[in-house]
Amino acid sequence: METHIAIQGGKYLQQDQNGHPGWSEESLYLHGLHIASAGGNHFQHNGKQQFFDATGLLILPGLVDIHGDAFERQLQPRPATSFAYDIAFADTDRQLISNGITTACHGLTFSWEGGLRGREAALATLEQVAAQKSRVHADHLIHLRFENHHLDGLHDALNWIESGLIAFFAFNEHLPSILKKSASPEKLVAYAERARCDVAGFLERLHKAQSRSPKVAQAISQLAAACRQRGIAMASHDDETRMDRERFQELGVDVSEFPKTEEALQAAKALGNHVVMGAPNVLLGGSHCGGLSASDAVRRGLCDTLASDYYYPALLHAPFRLEQEDICSLAQAWQLVSLNPARVLGLHDRGNIAAGQRADILMIEKQADGSPRLIATIAAGKLVFCAEPQRLQYQQSLELAA
Missing domain, CATH: 2.30.40.10 (Urease, subunit C, domain 1)
Structure with missing residues (x-):
């Protein structure tokens, strides 16, 4: 009716x-x-x-979340647990609408790690999002976060792009940091648990991915070309240098997602790129992992969009916090969480x-x-x-x- x-x-x-x-x-x-x-x-x-x-x-206007992966906690709330996708996404939908998020771009990480971020999990997420469309209240979309060294996943990613399943695409490069952090036994165990394998198995996956570094650039070029052909917006994740941003800009990747350094942030704005930062960063008064301050970037006119990242409630509260701290007006802040991300995604109807x-x-x-x-x-x-x-x-x- x-x-x-x-x-x-x-x-x-x-x-x-x-x-x-x-x-x-x-x-x-x-x-x-x-x-x-x-x-x-x-x-x-x-x-x-x-x-x-x-x-x-x-x-x-309803909130448009361009990058959110808090749904992973409904799927795997503890390292050794795994819950059904229909239950997890039904609960995710309720969390979204009760936090004002009417359009959600789920950050689906597709990685050489496997487990929660492997092929079976990605397929299950894609299938569930497609199957539930008539039953959910928010508009659920897919933001494919492709780990650049995941060459075994290249064919799948290209197929999903061609099939129209992807609304937003991001190039991720977490292998160097994972390699470094794996020197800690505790962190290595945590990685293995998320990947649903033992430590030896995780190290084997890590070193296999590392050995394929010479072929990564070609894979990135293929993926970028496929996205350009389909008109899919693309982001590079965790840019650290001007060279990082310029390299992706040449491929038509004009969104900088969570730039890690002032150099990368300034490079993005100089190139006329769209910058995405985290709403939790605003609420916490800074990055939880030592990155740039989102509030400071907004104050300087260097941040265009805020995303829920890993905490859905942050997207509703961040614009009000920005107003409270006299960083910008609420009307200006709300554009960061609704109009601006909608335009990046090509959603001109919201x-x-x-x-x-x-x-x-x-x-x-x-x-x-x-x-x-x-x-x-x-x-x-x-x-x-x-x-x-x-x-x-x-x-x-x-x-x-x-």
Whole structure:
């Protein structure tokens, strides 16, 4: 059943004709999957219109998470455990909508390590995301994080790209750091547990991948060409030098994801690249692993998008923290978590509240301390989360997702 929802009261974030964010207190009208009109009073409906009283609330576009791998914790919450993919992703979907994420690009790591990040796990994730589309509330997409030394996975990755299964692609190079950290017996055991093998087996995989270094550049070129042909946005992960960024730029990889050094960050901006950093970094006051400060990068205009990375709640809270710390306005901060990532992904139907856009909308209470409390999430026109049902009128007719 198509829904007809009017959102009245509150104020919503919009873009003016010049693309500048601002606020409006006019009503919103939703019809089916889309926003029918923003402002005015000319909405036509079939008599089953429902009303949401948003008095005192901020109305914001749904969050677009360009990089999130917290779903791995639902699959493998402990090193020696493994849970069914349908259960894990159903729980992930509930976590997403209760944190305001209406579009989620799952960071699927495809690595020579195997185990949680191996071929069987990747296939299971791809199959589950495809199978659940009619049952989930958020829009689940795949961000393939390809480990550059995983030459055994090259054919699979090319096939998935060609099949249209990938929304975003990232080139990862974690082998040098894994090689270094494996000198610690404790860390080596942890790697082996994640890879679901013993220590000897993990070391064999590690050294096999390392031995293939001379062929990595050719594999990267093949993958980049395939993505360019399909129009898939690409990122390089953990850039450290200007040379790193320039090398990927030549291949059409124009997103720098989590640059590790000031040199790489400055190089990305000089090249006109899009920079993605972590929302948890904002909440923690800096990188947990000694990297750059996302808040500082935003302050200097060097960060374009924030991602949940490994913690879904961070994406909702980070824009409010940026406002609290006078780094930028909330309207500007919200572009980092909605409009900007949507544009990178080529999703021009979301990230903005305007007529014709997909009806992905959040209603948020800004609390006394400046932090957000999510009151309601509407995803593709359906009310999928509501903390204050008394704000609904004619609730018995509303299509409320379970």
